[in-house]
Amino acid sequence: MKQLAKIIKESIKYSDSKGDQKDFYTMVEYAAKTPKIADQPPFLEIGTRRGGSALALLKVIEALYPDTVLVTVDPYGNKPYDSKPWKYGDDFYVEMKNLLASYENHIHYHMTSEDFLDILDQVHYWSQRKEHDFSRFSFIFLDGSHLPENILFEFENLLPLLIKGGYLVIDNTDFYEKKIQKHFSSAKNPHLEVTNTKNQTIIKKWCKPTKQTE
């Protein structure tokens, strides 16, 4: 608990969650609940901005899952952002690179999540002297576009890749008349455990035990 509080304190100042520390804390807390497994698959963040939440995830990895990597995905380039006036341009990209430069286990994809999901099964990375693919992720944080259709596209493509017992955290699900919160509250999937907080949706992937194993 003390370690998580330290991680949050050191990274929240670089995040846009400064106003709502609880959301940042929740994301870090669930990242730290990720099951430890052999050949720990990467952690993934969609939407990186200045790198505050990515820094927190890298610190969680350093403390608890030192053999894995963090993959971040963000197009920057002042791409029009949903229906909002906010711009995420070169300054944020440079800040993110400077902030995370010392982490050799950070891999950034400078593109939209849609493009990343398109190439995901064609790219590999090297870590710990081994070649790895992106067939599984340990933890997923969705904080890029908050348009409901984009979130659902990311979710549908990424959920199959999340490890059993792993968490997928979606930020700002209070946006757009809480469409995403409502969607997951009404979804009846026995393999998912859904928790809606004020601004976030947390999804745990698990499998109901079969009759034989009960």
Ligand SMILES: C[S@@+](CC[C@H](N)C(=O)[O-])C[C@H]1O[C@@H](n2cnc3c(N)ncnc32)[C@H](O)[C@@H]1O
């Ligand atoms: C809310 S900010 C991320 C904040 C960051 N996670 C933090 O807590 O510090 C949203 C980011 O999503 C990026 N973004 C916008 N559309 C995107 C898309 N289609 N795919 C991936 N990232 C996107 C923006 O460039 C911006 O940097």
